[in-house]
Amino acid sequence: xxxxxxxxxxxxxxxxxxxxxxxxxxxxxxxxxxxxxxxxxxxxxxxxxxxxxxxxxxxxxxxxxxxxxxxxxxxxxxxxxxxxxxxxxxxxxxxxxxxxxxxxxxxxxxxxxxxxxxxxxxxxxxxxxxxxxxxxxxxxxxxxxxxxxxxxxxxxxxxxxxxxxxxxxxxxxxxxxxxxxxxxxxxxxxxxxxxxxxxxxxxxxxxxxxxxxxxxxxxxxxxxxxxxxxxxxxxxxxxxxxxxxxxxxxxxxxxxxxxxxxxxxxxxxxxxxxxxxxxxxxxxxxxxxxxxxxxxxxxxxxxxxxxxxxxxxxxxxxxxxxxxxxxxxxxxxxxxxxxxxxxxxxxxxxxxxxxxxxxxxxxxxxxxxxxxxxxxxxxxxxxxxxxxxxxxxxxxxxxxxxxxxxxxxxxxxxxxxxxxxxxxxxxx
Numbered sequence: 172x173x174x175x176x177x178x179x180x181x182x183x184x185x186x187x188x189x190x191x192x193x194x195x196x197x198x199x200x201x202x203x204x205x206x207x208x209x210x211x212x213x214x215x216x217x218x219x220x221x222x223x224x225x226x227x228x229x230x231x232x233x234x235x236x237x238x239x240x241x242x243x244x245x246x247x248x249x250x251x252x253x254x255x256x257x258x259x260x261x262x263x264x265x266x267x268x269x270x271x272x273x274x275x276x277x278x279x280x281x282x283x284x285x286x287x288x289x290x291x292x293x294x295x296x297x298x299x300x301x302x303x304x305x306x307x308x309x310x311x312x313x314x315x316x317x318x319x320x321x322x323x324x325x326x327x328x329x330x331x332x333x334x335x336x337x338x339x340x341x342x343x344x345x346x347x348x349x350x351x352x353x354x355x356x357x358x359x360x361x362x363x364x365x366x367x368x369x370x371x372x373x374x375x376x377x378x379x380x381x382x383x384x385x386x387x388x389x390x391x392x393x394x395x396x397x398x399x400x401x402x403x404x405x406x407x408x409x410x411x412x413x414x415x416x417x418x419x420x421x422x423x424x425x426x427x428x429x430x431x432x433x434x435x436x437x438x439x440x441x442x443x444x445x446x447x448x449x450x451x452x453x454x455x456x457x458x459x460x461x462x463x464x465x466x467x468x469x470x471x472x473x474x475x476x477x478x479x480x481x482x483x484x485x486x487x488x489x490x491x492x493x494x495x496x497x498x499x500x501x502x503x504x505x506x507x508x509x510x511x512x513x514x515x516x517x518x519x520x521x522x523x524x525x526x527x528x529x530x531x532x533x534x535x536x537x538x539x540x541x542x543x544x545x546x547x548x549x550x551x552x553x554x555x556x557x558x559x560x561x562x563x564x565x566x567x568x569x570x571x572x573x574x575x576x577x578x579x580x581x582x583x584x585x586x587x588x589x590x591x592x593x594x595x596x597x598x599x
Contacts, residue, residue: 197288198243198336198344199344200284200338200342200343202342203344206235206343207236209232210232210233213225213228213232217229235341239339239341240344242337242339242344242345243344243346244346244347247335247336247347247348248335248336248349249276250275250280250283250349251272251273252271252272252333252351253272254268254270256330256332257320257354258354258355258356259495259498260321261322261359261361262323262324262325262360262361263322263323265320266319266321267317267318267319267320268317269316269317270285270315272306272308272314274311274313277311279309279311279312280312280337282338282339283305283314283335284304284305284335284336284338284345285303285305285306285333286336287318288331288333288334289331290328290330290331291331291353292329293328296322296358297330297356298319298321298322298323299318299320300318300319300321301318305338305342322358324453325358326502327355327356327358327502328357328358329355330355330356332350333350334349334351335350336349357499358502359460360453360457360501361457362457362458362460363585364461364465364592365462368462368465369576370432370530370555371528371575371576372430372471396409396422397420397421398421399419399420399421403421407422409421409422430471430472430528431473431474431525431528432473432474432526432527433523433526433528433529434462434463434466434476434529435476435529435531435532436455436459436476436477436504437455437511437533437540438504438506438511439506439508439509439511440534442508449506451534451560452534454559454580454585455533456501456504457585458580459501462530462532463475463501464494467494473497474522475501476519476522510539512539512540515543520546523552526552528553528554529544529547529552529555530556531554532559533556533557533559533560534560535560536558537564537566541566548575553575555575556575556577556578557577557578557580559580561581
């Protein structure tokens with residue numbers, strides 16, 4: 172299987188072969204590709220014309236196919252193509268995409284083929300059904316079609332725009348195209364709705380956090396006025412009181428403390444982890460998305476921190492960012508082949524020292540992960556851990572409850588929760 176994957180990558184990355192494959196997929200219809208392979212097989216079988224008459228069948232197939240090749244140079248149809256390509260979608264959730272064709276001349280255009288080409292990378296992870304459609308125009312020259320898009324895995328994909336071409340009467344070969352620009356599709360991780368997720372919370376002063384708390388609805392509180400002192404900001408002057416008293420007066424505020432929660436994702440996946448390790452990682456990403464969805468309905472400030480070679484960070488809170496921003500990051504997140512908790516620097520701990528609570532979503536429990544959480548706990552930050560793992564962990568995690576509440580979920584339980592939530596929404 173690895174050899175076939177390498178061969179496929181070689182074919183795609185070689186410019187000439189890539190051009191040939193594109194011509195084969197985009198200029199030949201499904202019927203045309205079938206006839207090409209039939210003609211090729213008949214050509215081999217009918218090489219010895221003295222022993223069989225198979226060459227006659229080859230001649231018939233070639234007679235139907237070769238004239239159609241002239242349509243490779245056919246001009247693009249005089250039509251306007253409109254299609255709202257998706258830019259965001261949930262993995263394994265089909266999307267209906269509508270396309271509409273309008274004739275620029277007002278007359279019906281016949282033998283039109285609408286094709287949705289494969290993405291430029293990871294083509295096997297995007298399913299389009301049907302990939303090609305032959306349009307039947309109405310009397311006013313317009314035509315429409317609907318296809319189903321489905322991302323089979325979360326990620327970032329460059330989806331090539333649909334192409335409208337004219338075909339020969341037998342619908343074997345297509346000409347030049349009217350195309351739409353490529354679009355970037357972000358496939359979000361699947362997640363489930365949490366009705367309850369308990370974390371130890373409190374309030375901690377945030378340096379420079381006054382404007383931030385104002386954005387979140389916890390603005391500094393007005394407590395009164397006092398006389399002006401040298402150095403007071405002009406913006407704090409209370410003009411009405413100044414006019415009433417005849418001397419400068421400034422507003423006095425009380426700084427408010429608020430709760431900040433950091434969700435840390437363990438991104439470590441061994442280089443030879445195999446499908447089981449990848450499944451666990453995807454389940455952990457889904458758990459992070461589910462927790463972020465839960466907190467997005469609250470007043471907390473939430474930071475998403477992905478522990479890996481690069482520290483991904485995004486903050487969420489009312490008027491600060493939306494759940495979509497978090498899902499955008501999680502859609503593009505890749506696993507880390509090296510244990511990240513060994514290389515986490517003091518900058519992260521300085522960041523976590525201003526955090527009220529850390530929710531750690533781990534894929535296992537071992538010395539490195541436990542030492543990391545102990546360091547976080549020593550900062551005075553509350554800890555809540557979720558372990559996503561199949562089977563026994565590297566070390567028993569029962570003693571970890573001294574660091575805070577710990578729960579264990581298997582990848583199967585995460586997938587079951589997602590399916591149950593999907594069924595519940597479908598019934599609703």
